[in-house]
Amino acid sequence: MNIRNKITSLFTVLTGVIILMLSIFIYHFSKRSIDKEFFHRLSVRGGIAAQAHYEGGTLSASLYNEIREKHLQRLPGEREYFFDSIPDKQVLASQNISLPDDIKIQNTRIQFINGKIYHVVLPYLYKGKRYTVLMTARNESGETSMQDIRQNLFLGILLSVIIVFVVGLLFSAEIVNPISNIINRVKKISALNLDMRLPEHSGKGEIVDLTQTFNDMLDRLETSFETQRNFVNKLSHELRTPLTAIIGEAELALDKERNPVEYQQALSVIAREADQLHHLTTSLLELAQAGNSINEEFMGNIRLDEMILSVKKLVDFTDPQNHIHINFEELPDDDAKITVFGNQNLLKLAITNVVQNACKYSDNGKVTVSLRATERQCILIVEDHGIGIPQKELRYIFDPFFRASNTTAYKGYGVGLPLAQKIIRIHRGEIKFTSMEGAGTRAEMRFPIHS
16 A cells, blocks of 8 residues: 555544544434433423322313313323332333333432333422322434434535545645655666756755755765776776786787896886785775674774784884884773774774875874773874875875875875775774875874773
8 A cells, every 4th residue: 555545544544533433422412412301391291290180179180181282292102100109110010111120219300211211200299298200201203303313424424534535635645746756756867867866845844855865865876876987997097007017018028039137127027016916906805895894703802002002013014114103191091991892903904004104105204103092982093294185185085096196106006095994984983084285194093992
């Protein structure tokens, strides 16, 4: 069932239930009002009948009958019963009168309905003696009125439900049509026309928010597809360059007979380009693997101060000319505040990439690695005083293969920082860069404390 039919059905059912409850309320109080009016008529007739019966000297029977015929319409099935005392069930049974089990005649006025017969019991005091008058009749006019009310209510309910259903269809169409328009528009959007957007309307409301959300998502998708296309183009270029050099050197060496020195030079070029290709493919593999979640089996508690010392040792081995300075002056007394939960190898790879970049782009100038903690986060900061990053290019540093315009003199592939960002995000952390061209760069990595 689609949303439109659901809204219509729900609207119709709820309104129908309300109308039904209101109809039951009207029927119930109409019945009470009709019964009350008929009991009153019976009581009035009972009083007159008692006066005529017991005070015959004052009002003769013939005069009573004349008054009743002229002024009191005789009720259907009307009967009068007079008792000199309070009658019990045996006395009533002798008059073919049956009482419900919960009714007991006492020296008070009683009125009840047994089947379709209305009963009114009236105590009557005459000359110090108490008598009992019982009036019975059938309320045929009331039954007719109630039948008319039932028919009118039924027709009213039926007509109301039909009207509500039609109104519900129009109402739901008014609600759903904007959503249907959005669906039809979205169906037309594919990878070939990601620049298409949903028409936005002024004002506020869920439809406006939904349209804006879809357009924001399309913006992100378009950016993602564009990034992917750029990634493929850059990747093909980065792979083609060393492969072209390797093939060219090999073909040149095989073109004619050469001396050992020339073969050695050709092999050196091939080895150098193959080494670059190896580093590139290794970085790409690490980048792809970092995009997946980490198996809990390979995760554990990691002290970041020990991790920094391990990274320093690794960089000392690969680049002995570095000038890394470690600052632990703000370390907390509680080791738990510098302990994170994660994969040691991946986290070491991410931090190493950031530190090596700082060393490389500062020409092995001073690089400060510091660690501190707040109540909820460990903060690792890497600062250098190197070439910096142009302000306009800072937003692109996490795009694969992106290299700043001032790094052409430095060897690299633009894979290290995207890899570091992915690894840090897997560890529920974040990395931010601030930089000024020609003044240096500051990388701040934040990790949640493992409690």
